[in-house]
Amino acid sequence: MPHYDPATIEAKWQAAWDEDGTFIAREDPARPKYYVLEMFPYPSGRIHIGHVRNYTMGDVIARFKACTGFNVLHPMGFDAFGMPAENAAMASGGHPKTWTYDNIDTMVAQMKPLGFSLDWTRMFATCDPEYYGQQQALFLDFLEKGLVYRKNAVVNWDPVDMTVLANEQVIDGKGWRSGAEVERRELTQWFFKISDFSEDLLDALDTLDDWPAKVRLMQENWIGKSRGLRMSWSLTAPVHGFDAIDVYTTRPDTLMGASFLGLSPDHPLARALEADNPEMAEALAAMRKGGTTEEALEKAEKLGFDTGLKVRHPLNPDWEIPVWVANFILMDYGTGAIFACPAHDQRDLDFCRKYDLPVIDTFLSAENPQPVTTEAFVPPKTEPVRWVNHFAGLDIATGQEAIDATIAYMEDRDLGTGVTQFRLRDWGLSRQRYWGCPIPVVHCDACGVVPEKKENLPVTLPDDVSFDIPGNPLDRHPTWRDVPCPACGKPAKRETDTMDTFVDSSWYFARFTAPRAETPTDPDAAAYWMNVDQYIGGIEHAILHLLYSRFFARAMHITGHLPAKSREPFDALFTQGMVTHAIYKTTDAQGRPVYHYPEEVELRDGKGFLADGTEVEIVPSAKMSKSKNNVVDPVAIIEKYGADTARWFVLSDSPPERDVEWTAAGAEGAYKHLGRVWSLSDRIAQMDPAAPGDGDDDLLRAMHKTIFDVTGGIESFGFNAAIARLYAFTNTLAKSKASHAAQRSAIMTLAQLMAPMTPHLAEDIWVRQGGEGLLARAPWPVADEAMLIEDTITLPIQINGKRKSEIEVARDASKEDVEKIALSDDAVVKALAGGQPRKLIVVPGRIVNVVI
RNA sequence: GCCCGAGUGGCGGAAUUGGUAGACGCAGCGGAUUCAAAAUCCGCCGCCGCAAGGCUUGCCGGUUCGAGUCCGGCCUCGGGUACCA
Numbered sequence: 050m051p052h053y054d055p056a057t058i059e060a061k062w063q064a065a066w067d068e069d070g071t072f073i074a075r076e077d078p079a080r081p082k083y084y085v086l087e088m089f090p091y092p093s094g095r096i097h098i099g100h101v102r103n104y105t106m107g108d109v110i111a112r113f114k115a116c117t118g119f120n121v122l123h124p125m126g127f128d129a130f131g132m133p134a135e136n137a138a139m140a141s142g143g144h145p146k147t148w149t150y151d152n153i154d155t156m157v158a159q160m161k162p163l164g165f166s167l168d169w170t171r172m173f174a175t176c177d178p179e180y181y182g183q184q185q186a187l188f189l190d191f192l193e194k195g196l197v198y199r200k201n202a203v204v205n206w207d208p209v210d211m212t213v214l215a216n217e218q219v220i221d222g223k224g225w226r227s228g229a230e231v232e233r234r235e236l237t238q239w240f241f242k243i244s245d246f247s248e249d250l251l252d253a254l255d256t257l258d259d260w261p262a263k264v265r266l267m268q269e270n271w272i273g274k275s276r277g278l279r280m281s282w283s284l285t286a287p288v289h290g291f292d293a294i295d296v297y298t299t300r301p302d303t304l305m306g307a308s309f310l311g312l313s314p315d316h317p318l319a320r321a322l323e324a325d326n327p328e329m330a331e332a333l334a335a336m337r338k339g340g341t342t343e344e345a346l347e348k349a350e351k352l353g354f355d356t357g358l359k360v361r362h363p364l365n366p367d368w369e370i371p372v373w374v375a376n377f378i379l380m381d382y383g384t385g386a387i388f389a390c391p392a393h394d395q396r397d398l399d400f401c402r403k404y405d406l407p408v409i410d411t412f413l414s415a416e417n418p419q420p421v422t423t424e425a426f427v428p429p430k431t432e433p434v435r436w437v438n439h440f441a442g443l444d445i446a447t448g449q450e451a452i453d454a455t456i457a458y459m460e461d462r463d464l465g466t467g468v469t470q471f472r473l474r475d476w477g478l479s480r481q482r483y484w485g486c487p488i489p490v491v492h493c494d495a496c497g498v499v500p501e502k503k504e505n506l507p508v509t510l511p512d513d514v515s516f517d518i519p520g521n522p523l524d525r526h527p528t529w530r531d532v533p534c535p536a537c538g539k540p541a542k543r544e545t546d547t548m549d550t551f552v553d554s555s556w557y558f559a560r561f562t563a564p565r566a567e568t569p570t571d572p573d574a575a576a577y578w579m580n581v582d583q584y585i586g587g588i589e590h591a592i593l594h595l596l597y598s599r600f601f602a603r604a605m606h607i608t609g610h611l612p613a614k615s616r617e618p619f620d621a622l623f624t625q626g627m628v629t630h631a632i633y634k635t636t637d638a639q640g641r642p643v644y645h646y647p648e649e650v651e652l653r654d655g656k657g658f659l660a661d662g663t664e665v666e667i668v669p670s671a672k673m674s675k676s677k678n679n680v681v682d683p684v685a686i687i688e689k690y691g692a693d694t695a696r697w698f699v700l701s702d703s704p705p706e707r708d709v710e711w712t713a714a715g716a717e718g719a720y721k722h723l724g725r726v727w728s729l730s731d732r733i734a735q736m737d738p739a740a741p742g743d744g745d746d747d748l749l750r751a752m753h754k755t756i757f758d759v760t761g762g763i764e765s766f767g768f769n770a771a772i773a774r775l776y777a778f779t780n781t782l783a784k785s786k787a788s789h790a791a792q793r794s795a796i797m798t799l800a801q802l803m804a805p806m807t808p809h810l811a812e813d814i815w816v817r818q819g820g821e822g823l824l825a826r827a828p829w830p831v832a833d834e835a836m837l838i839e840d841t842i843t844l845p846i847q848i849n850g851k852r853k854s855e856i857e858v859a860r861d862a863s864k865e866d867v868e869k870i871a872l873s874d875d876a877v878v879k880a881l882a883g884g885q886p887r888k889l890i891v892v893p894g895r896i897v898n899v900v901i
Numbered sequence: 902g903c904c905c906g907a908g909u910g911g912c913g914g915a916a917u918u919g920g921u922a923g924a925c926g927c928a929g930c931g932g933a934u935u936c937a938a939a940a941u942c943c944g945c946c947g948c949c950g951c952a953a954g955g956c957u958u959g960c961c962g963g964u965u966c967g968a969g970u971c972c973g974g975c976c977u978c979g980g981g982u983a984c985c986a
Contacts, residue, residue, distance in 0.1 A: 091986050131986065204984075215984040263905055267981075270904050343982050347902040377902095381983095396902080473983095480984065550986070589980055591905075596983095626907095627980080701926070702913050708979065715913075715927055722926085725941095770915065773925035780925095845921035850967040852921050890966050896920040900966050 055691025083119035088586030182507025238479035259621035273472025280465030297383030302451035485547030493534035742788025753836035
């Protein structure tokens with residue numbers, strides 16, 4: 050008897066699909082289309098188990114939809130620009146382009162044996178000039194429609210390496226290579242006007258019914274719509290042309306608790322003042338140290354500088370309040386100036402305690418009225434509180450009521466304006482780096498910023514660059530940088546910043562509909578294939594990538610590159626969990642972290658050691674990340690057991706939305722199971738067709754139940770539960786004594802139901818049982834509803850809510866009959882001891898509860 | 902700091918969304934087969950207890966005839982935090 054030999058089977062069926070062109074997507078108006086997309090990978094070097102899991106999920110959906118009558122588009126590409134390529138070039142002297150394309154070749158070679166139903170003819174990498182040239186065309190169209198502009202923004206500046214750092218490259222406020230304290234520095238940069246769409250991006254979340262609620266909630270919070278008050282605080286004496294300071298607040302109800310007026314260190318007034326005040330300049334320089342992330346700003350120790358200026362309280366001109374500069378105030382949000390109310394904001398309170406500024410309660414807890422000491426009192430805006438300091442004479446009212454009342458009061462007296470504000474900021478896309486899409490503009494002394502002509506696109510990256518010194522090689526590449534002005538022809542300079550890699554991934558899904566078109570999209574192809582019916586990717590992209598893509602889809606509609614229906618490009622979203630793995634860490638002489646690969650670490654008694662005996666720190670369950678060296682390579686699994694085992698295993702072991710900690714155990718079990726199914730098929734094929742059988746009806750009922758459960762499981766992303774049903778049905782079939790006809794029907798159906806997960810094995814069983822054509826194209830089995838209904842059911846009996854017994858009743862037994870049977874049950878009779886139940890609850894078809 | 906999740910046997914997890922907690926798999930234990938082993942097949946397998954029985958879904962409290970599921974308060978872990986992708 051031949052044995053299960055995945056190496057042979059898998060190669061054979063992959064060749065058969067290739068020859069048939071099974072997965073090549075062609076527009077066909079006669080058939081409904083289905084576009085399945087998994088977030089495309091960064092070409093980090095080798096695929097890891099997370100990729101296998103992610104793409105297998107998409108493949109299950111793609112294969113399932115193809116068998117249920119859809120014309121499926123299932124493409125793959127690479128998100129190929131980004132920092133790791135430059136870091137690799139710096140570390141080993143190669144070129145980012147070589148590194149990237151070599152990695153892509155390796156990863157494609159690793160992915161193909163997995164047998165994904167991908168249309169490889171549509172593949173591209175975002176670093177292909179063909180792709181990024183079209184992205185430059187999009188940029189120019191956006192520019193023309195006013196969707197892109199320039200303004201100043203802060204970056205992390207490494208004063209030793211003289212270069213801009215990514216947030217990731219700032220560790221504890223220091224540059225990752227130089228170790229120097231990072232400074233915040235302003236540069237003129239390009240921005241997409243995503244804020245024009247704040248309201249729309251927020252409102253449209255309600256239409257995304259097939260997105261996870263948590264993602265919509267995260268986006269809602271990120272966009273952060275708030276209603277507040279904008280008002281002016283007049284200075285007691287004008288300075289540097291300022292006679293007042295504009296402030297925005299979402300808590301105008303706390304106006305009477307104002308303690309000081311705070312300016313961002315980047316506020317124009319702060320900058321004007323420090324110019325002729327060395328002491329202040331020094332203090333502000335200290336405040337500008339450290340990274341630019343929100344987390345760093347929020348967690349940094351509160352620093353302040355008293356400007357000596359005073360403003361008058363808008364409601365009481367005699368009340369003078371000091372003006373301070375404070376490091377926790379963001380220039381990007383509101384007006385870059387706040388009034389601080391320490392009693393009801395923890396940051397303000399920490400600041401006031403440190404600098405000995407007054408703390409004034411405006412309201413107290415209704416039940417427990419205590420003045421604020423070390424903890425700010427910040428109840429939900431919907432909770433009623435007792436007002437002790439409010440101009441409108443409120444007593445008990447909620448924060449929201451007080452806010453509304455305050456805004457009305459201030460507007461009536463012309464002291465301020467109620468405004469709606471969004472937290473969402475414009476998207477800064479400039480990066481001072483080489484390995485990205487060049488921004489297609491030229492800076493001319495005479496003409497200013499001049500867009501490159503479309504016929505000159507793509508503006509390609511030069512190949513002759515070096516990475517031996519920090520900074521952007523484009524900046525120091527005269528023959529690339531120095532060009533004639535496209536408008537006047539005089540000497541000018543190219544923009545040397547490149548685009549954020551999020552730009553690349555914000556429209557690739559549209560490009561896949563016509564990957565070789567000579568415009569960014571092809572209208573007919575986009576109209577047919579868009580939208581993405583099912584998008585699958587990691588929860589780590591819940592905010593930025595998805596929000597940026599939603600913006601891009603809108604902007605591409607405005608510029609005529611996508612139809613109106615694609616303003617929301619992803620109809621359904623599934624966020625799979627991450628594959629996690631411990632990180633093994635030591636520190637070098639400078640105290641910087643060094644990460645070790647799992648294969649370098651020997652585990653003993655829960656501790657890890659390197660070959661030389663050094664103990665490593667183990668950080669459990671961390672996201673697999675190239676830079677942390679905790680990536681698990683699936684290639685060994687595929688080589689040992691085959692692709693079907695790898696696919697089956699990554700789906701079977703945990704629910705797809707949950708993180709999974711990778712362990713090697715278990716793959717063996719999956720492999721054994723597939724071998725069992727293969728042998729079972731072989732045994733059935735050798736049965737005597739004429740021999741009598743027993744239990745055909747039971748087997749066929751189990752089969753239809755399995756069809757029903759597995760179909761539902763796949764449709765609802767319950768892959769692990771669907772696989773559990775397939776295990777159970779395999780066990781049933783293995784024990785069955787049914788006739789050959791029934792068993793053949795059962796094994797062929799089993800093969801079909803397994804096909805989305807283990808397509809090669811399934812095709813092989815299909816053809817050995819005499820199935821016609823490719824299983825990949827065979828119609829999906831449909832459960833016969835009549836076979837799903839059982840005649841009798843088992844009802845559990847609870848006594849006082851605890852299960853004590855169970856009864857068999859007819860499926861359609863009346864409530865009265867069930868009560869009668871339940872009350873005559875031994876356990877119930879015993880528990881009642883002759884008495885009457887206090888209450889008898891019968892939930893038909895579910896449960897009986899006897900309350901005594 | 903702030904926003905969003907997750908927590909169930911030795912392990913991964915299931916539970917028709919308020920109705921039998923532990924499906925299915927892994928590991929383990931026992932048996933069959935074998936000269937022996939591997940492979941395969943059969944059975945057992947939450948915890949305490951000799952048993953009767955009791956306990957059990959991170960912790961504390963609540964709602965309910967009934968809570969893994971709903972509500973309130975904590976703890977731990979993970980994701981995001983706008984230049985990692």
